[in-house]
Amino acid sequence: MTADPRFTTTAVRSTCPYCGVGCGVLLARDDAGGLTVRGDPDHPANRGALCSKGAALAETVGLGGRLLAPRVGGRAADWESALDHVAWRLGAIIARHGPDSVAFYLSGQMLTEDYYVANKLMKGFIGSANVDTNSRLCMSSTVAGHRRAFGTDTVPGTYEDIDEADLVVLVGSNLAWCHPILHRRLMAARAARGTRIIVIDPRRTASCEDADLHLPIRPGADVALFNRLLAEIAARGATDTGFLAHVEGAEAAIAAARADRADTGLSEAQIRAFCDMWIDTTRVVTIFSQGVNQSSSGTDKVNAIINCHLATGRIGRPGMGPFSVTGQPNAMGGREVGGLANMLACHMALENPAHRTAVARFWNAPAPLPERPGLKAVEMFDAVAEGRIRAIWIIHTNPAATMPDADRVRAALKACELVVVSDITAQTDTAECADVLLPALGWAEKDGTVTNSDRTISRQRPVLPGPRLARADWAILADIGRRLGWRDAFAWDRPAQIFREHAALSGIAGGFGLDFDISGLAGISDAEYDALAPTRWPVSAARRGGRFYGDGRFHHADGRARMVALTSRPPADMPDAERPFVLNTGRARDHWHTMTRTGRSARLSAHMAEPWLDIHPKDAARLGLAAAGLAEVTSATGRAVLRVRLNNGQRRGEVFAPIHWTGQTAPTGRVSALVAGRCDPLSGQPESKATPVAIRPLAARWLAFAVATRPFRPDCAYWALARTAGGWRAELAGTDPVADWPAKARRLFALANADLAESADPARGAWRGALTENGRLVAALFVAPQPVALMRDHITACLGREAPHVLTGMAPADAPDEGPVVCACLGVGVNAIARAIVDGALSSVAQIAAATGAGTNCGSCRAEVAALIDRLSVPRPAAAE
Structure with a gap:
């Protein structure tokens, strides 16, 4: 090549x-x-x-949908007037109501330098700790668990531990979909050294495909399971007595574990198999993610896992340790600079007077730093709703769509005195609530650093110019700091200067004996910063990179770790007769957060083009739900309408829905509206995995599929819009009758003068229409009283072309339809895989990969390929004797 x-x-x-x-x-x-x-x-x-x-x-990438200039009160403005307005309004609100009347809500999409400036401005100069981040929603329970166990927020291990482990336990982590490259490393380790895999998850996910053991745990029962493991470790004499000399609380933790007999939802045989594999394998890595963190007892779950590793000394050595994998590119960087409301920069503690004094002196802050934590995310938006916070600046995140009780959050923002939003687009649910919109640089335009899940600092370098008036986040924040009167403190003109300041401050943290110390980089030149290679912290005179805690030295004042005595607790809200199902939420394979980036890719949208509800077939039958029908889901806080997907991998009484759809793409698919703001008392992280809900079929009079070359916005009881290679596609449903479908189609697509070809079957309630301009298809609408059976991907491919056959909904014989995408990496459709299985008599994932390419890149589609093989393979007749 x-x-x-x-x-x-x-x-x-x-x-x-x-x-x-x-x-x-x-x-x-x-x-x-x-x-x-x-x-x-x-x-x-x-x-x-x-x-x-x-x-x-x-x-x-591209300029479509980009915010290209500041907007104040809905009108375009220049930067000087926009920043003057923001500074004046913030200053006036602070003068009238005090510093705690304002807040920053940040994002793991920000670079470390951006995060540092925001934290310095709010905590050091405005004088409030009301700066928090959407990382609160994904990994703050890990932060709290680390601090409780280790004395600081340290990830002990490295990615190399996955390569070297003999057993990897995935807890609340669908690694194959949410962290595919780590899953690929795990599969490579399995192939090379026979690494065994256990998956602990209520659902049977793609990560179970190659697992040796799947434990379909009852939602919220992680503490009970790991308490059983800890009790068994002690009963079998498997504790490491030498390592426990470096640990406080072991006896109390083991006693509590023995006393905890809460139901895990697992059989005794399953628990015994788990304990046997874990205890009998020295090199164990326990990887955990949102299924652990997003819980009203998330911190306890983290500590229950850590307890088992501390008890056995399986931490900080090759191939062993607890390992949190984070959901955002710079969730770790935000933790390092104090981007959470209860932390200071460089892992220093807000509650520690010596730390506060040291940071204030380093920053030359005008007043003492806040002595108590600020408002965490859920508390912050509660305060907005109650009028205690009168100004909020939201940067690169979409809380009107993603926060628990999202409808209340959106209403609170619309009523807030001042809402400033920095983003790359005005097309978000949150941007619609803003008084001031500030155009920020996007990915591929930014310059700075990020830190990944194993403490590796990497450079983000610009390759595309920032469009029009878009600016770097750190520069926008620094401009406000200067306008508020602190010119010298915010006088940087390039991100390398901010990085050096951050690194120098980390040397003070290192002087306190803390883990985060990159003072060895405090003197790098601009050229060295530009050329900085991926670097795992710490980077100091004392040590560089590597693992933590294998030597038994921890960061509590006495140098010892803490095992925590834990008793399992049920989720904050339990199902009842009114809401008998438990809703679990999470990510889809090919989408990211609220799709402001991935939604621009037709290829990524082709796998799952609308929000769905996974439900066990027997539960669906009892409720009168059919495959591909629509379900109306209600909770104590909200309502959603989702496409039904029957899934034998769901536990009975439990359902799953993805988080990505918003008011821009599927207004009734906003699952965060269903989630209540019940939080872990230590971490402030909300319970997003166990919401009681009621489910019933949506009483739809009609369902439809629509395509168009130009954007359109439906107006009906349910719709979900997605990009295609040649335009847009949508699924629709209505609860009101439609008397004139041709007129409705023209209004929907804003095509009053296009040529219309139609096919109607009034007796069946079906109608089909194709709109053309100059003989080329520009829009089509297919209506039926039940889910419309069509070759959707073929129809979307007809946009912009002559397609006289389109009303049939079928591809011509000489134009085979590849069907919905299964492998998004290589664009392999379900029909291509089906032909390989049926016509080619292929019966393994490896054979399908060789024939079609599906699963040969990141491998996250392998489970779907395996499911197709199970469904379509024809048993071969036995050979004659």
Whole structure:
């Protein structure tokens, strides 16, 4: 294969903007001003591999939908007047109501330098600790658990531990979908050294495909299960007495574990198999993610896992330890600079007077730093709703769609005195609530650093110019700091200066004996910063990189770790007769957060084009729900309408829905509206995995499928909109009758003068219409009283072309339909895989991969391929004797 010269001569090394794996990417501009993306083979996190989202990054850039100039009160403004307005309004509110009347709500999409400036401005100069981040919703229970066990927020291990483990336990982590590149490393370890895998998850997910044991635990029962493990460790004499000399609380933790007999939802045989595998394997890595964190007892769950590793000394050594994998590209960087309301920069503690004094002196702050934690995310938006917070600045996140009780959050923002939103687009639920919109740089335009889940700092480097008036977040924040009167403290003109300041401050933290110390980078030049290679912290005179705690030295004042005595607690809200089902929420394979980036990619939208509800077939039958029908889901806080997907991998009485859809893409698919703001008392992280809900079929009079070359916005009881290669597609449903479908179609697509070809069957309640301009298809609508059976992907491919057959809903014989995408990396459709199974008599995932390419990149589609093989394989007749 000939090398692409763009990657050998002019490629820019940067970092993927999605999950916390922190994959390196090589970026090259093309002749049209677009982008080509490849995995960086020299980056230690991914070694050149990319998942489906990373591989499609080039499809997500461009000016479509970009916010290109500031807006104040809905009108375009220049930067000077916009920043003057923000500074004046903030200053006036602070003068009238005090510093705690304002708040910043940040995001793991921000770079470390951006995060640092926001934290310094709010805590050091405005004088409030009301600065929090959407990372509160994904990993703050881990932070609290780490601090309780270790004395600071340290991830003990590294990605290399996955390569070297003999057993990997995935707890509340669908690694195959949410962190595919780490899952690929795990599969490589399994192939190379026979690494065994246990998955602990109420659902049977894609990560179970290659697991040796799946434990379908009752939601919320993680503490009970790991207490059983700890009790068994003690009963079998498997504790490491030498290591326990470095640990406080072991006896109390073991006693509490023995006393905890709460129901796990598992059989005794399943629990015994788990304990046997864990105890009998020295090199154990326990990977946990949102299924552990997003809980009203999330901190206890984290400590229950850590207890077992501390009791056995299986921590901080190759191939062993508890390992939190984060959901955002810079969730770790935000933790490092104090981006959470209860932390100071560089892992220093807000409650510690010596730490506060040291940071205040370093910053030359005008007044003492806040002595008590600020408002955590849920508390922050409660305060907005109650009028205690009168101004809030939201940066690169969408709380009107993602916060628990999202309808209340949206109403609170609309009523707030001042809402400032910095983002790359005005097309979000939150931007619609803003008084001031500030255009920020997007990924591929930013310059700074991020830190991944194993403490590796990587550079984010710009390769595309910022469009029009878009600016870096740190520069916007610094401008406000200067306008509020603190010119010298916010006098940077490049991100390297901020990084050096952050690194120098970390040296003070290192002087207190804390873990986060990158003072060895405090003196790097601008050129060295520009060339900075991926670097795992700490970086100091005392140590560099590596693992923590294998030597038994921890960060509590006495140098010892803490095992915590725990008793399992049920979720904050339990199902009852009114709401008998438990709703679990999470990520889809090919989408990210609220789809402001991935939703721009037709390829990523082709796998799952609308929000869905996974439900066990027997539960669906009892409720009168049919496959591909619509379910109305209600909770104590909200309502959603979701497409029904029958799934034998669901536990009875439990359902699952993805988090990604918003008022822009599917207004009734906003599942965060269903989730109540019940939080862990220590971490402030809300319970997003166990919401009691009621479910019933949506009483729809009609269902429809629509496509168009131009954007359109439906107006009906249910709709979900997605990009296609040639335009847009939508699923629709209505509860009111429609008397004139031709007129409705013209209004829907705003095509009053297009030519219309139609086919109607009034007796069946069916109608089909195709609108053309100059003989080419520009829109089509297909209506039926039940889910419309069509070749959807073929119809979307007809947009912009002559397609006289389109009203049949079928592809011509000479144009085979590849069907919905299964492998988003390589664009392999379900029909191509089905032909390989049926016509080619292929019966393994490896054979399908060789024949079609499906599953050969990131591997996250392997479970779906395996399910197709199970469903479609025809048993071969036995050979004659």
